[in-house]
Amino acid sequence: MVATYNLPVTRLFLLTLLSMALGHEVGNSGQYPLVVSTWPFLEAVRAAWRAVDSGFSAVDAVVEGCSACEELRCDGTVGPGGSPDENGETTIDAMVMNGVTMEVGAVAAMRYVRDGIRTARLVMQHTKHTMLVGEQASAFAFSMGLPGPTNLSSTESIEKWIKWKENCCQPNFRKNVLPIDSCGPYYPVDTENLSDRTCLTANLVETFGSRSSHVGLHNHDTISMAVVDKMGHIAVGTSTNGATFKIPGRVGDGPIAGSSAYADNEVGACGATGDGDIMMRFLPCYQVVESMRLGMEPKIAAKDAISRIARKYPEFVGAVFAVNKNGVHAGACHGWTFQYSVRSHEMDDVEVYTVLP
Numbered sequence: 001m002v003a004t005y006n007l008p009v010t011r012l013f014l015l016t017l018l019s020m021a022l023g024h025e026v027g028n029s030g031q032y033p034l035v036v037s038t039w040p041f042l043e044a045v046r047a048a049w050r051a052v053d054s055g056f057s058a059v060d061a062v063v064e065g066c067s068a069c070e071e072l073r074c075d076g077t078v079g080p081g082g083s084p085d086e087n088g089e090t091t092i093d094a095m096v097m098n099g100v101t102m103e104v105g106a107v108a109a110m111r112y113v114r115d116g117i118r119t120a121r122l123v124m125q126h127t128k129h130t131m132l133v134g135e136q137a138s139a140f141a142f143s144m145g146l147p148g149p150t151n152l153s154s155t156e157s158i159e160k161w162i163k164w165k166e167n168c169c170q171p172n173f174r175k176n177v178l179p180i181d182s183c184g185p186y187y188p189v190d191t192e193n194l195s196d197r198t199c200l201t202a203n204l205v206e207t208f209g210s211r212s213s214h215v216g217l218h219n220h221d222t223i224s225m226a227v228v229d230k231m232g233h234i235a236v237g238t239s240t241n242g243a244t245f246k247i248p249g250r251v252g253d254g255p256i257a258g259s260s261a262y263a264d265n266e267v268g269a270c271g272a273t274g275d276g277d278i279m280m281r282f283l284p285c286y287q288v289v290e291s292m293r294l295g296m297e298p299k300i301a302a303k304d305a306i307s308r309i310a311r312k313y314p315e316f317v318g319a320v321f322a323v324n325k326n327g328v329h330a331g332a333c334h335g336w337t338f339q340y341s342v343r344s345h346e347m348d349d350v351e352v353y354t355v356l357p
Contacts, residue, residue, distance in 0.1 A: 111135055
């Protein structure tokens, strides 16, 4: 679905002529601010809208929106208290990007800190780096004044982990391995020599299974948000606690600029969600923005980025939204029905758009 907005007739005519000359579609130039987010994370979008409508910058509004989602533990897959790894621990990945300066701040596999998106902004503001990881990211957050250390697990995440352990740690993200017992340790197996070893082959298949069995709604999710502020400046941000039962140390697409999100003030922005291990191999949001730079409308750019992944991985699940600098937005998805949320001046409240695969 593509949203367009009304303009005075004379202005629309002039913009149409300019658009035809440049090969770009007409949008709602000047009708800022605007907030777009993956999924019906209504309170997060409202928090970002309140900030940007009050005159906050796009970067600050993105941080407010994603922080609200962390506090609310959106879908159990954002912020503390969700998505335990194989050890039962919850860790945080987050990223923020300024589409004016192209600066990025990110944290990955961060432990003991609740504020993922705020730490990411501190990385952008107070270092010359792009990403900090693990306990060193946590130490940086504490040095910058954020609270902690905090146990990021919750009653729900621990209960989920215990049930998973009772199910012989299935499903999991291992492949081509066999466990010493039902939950590891694991050792690598040469699958080419397993054809006559029926029992071992059966156990091997049970060990890693199919990706589709454990990547989907409510167990593998991300908030990815784009904001255009009153100055027309664009920023994006993401936050996630990653894939449920991930291998400890795993970093998904959430903190990777160009994969989970990307922004360029000259063009527009993109946000993504889904199977990050697959999607990050294609940098879909970078692809979307570059396609829009070349003249593609957001709807076509989004579909093109998703189709590039689907051609190589037909069983993957994922989605993107695209928004150009004029505020025209669209989404595309594969393997599930995707919803994204939008708030603009023309709306009384957040509106949710549904995109079919």
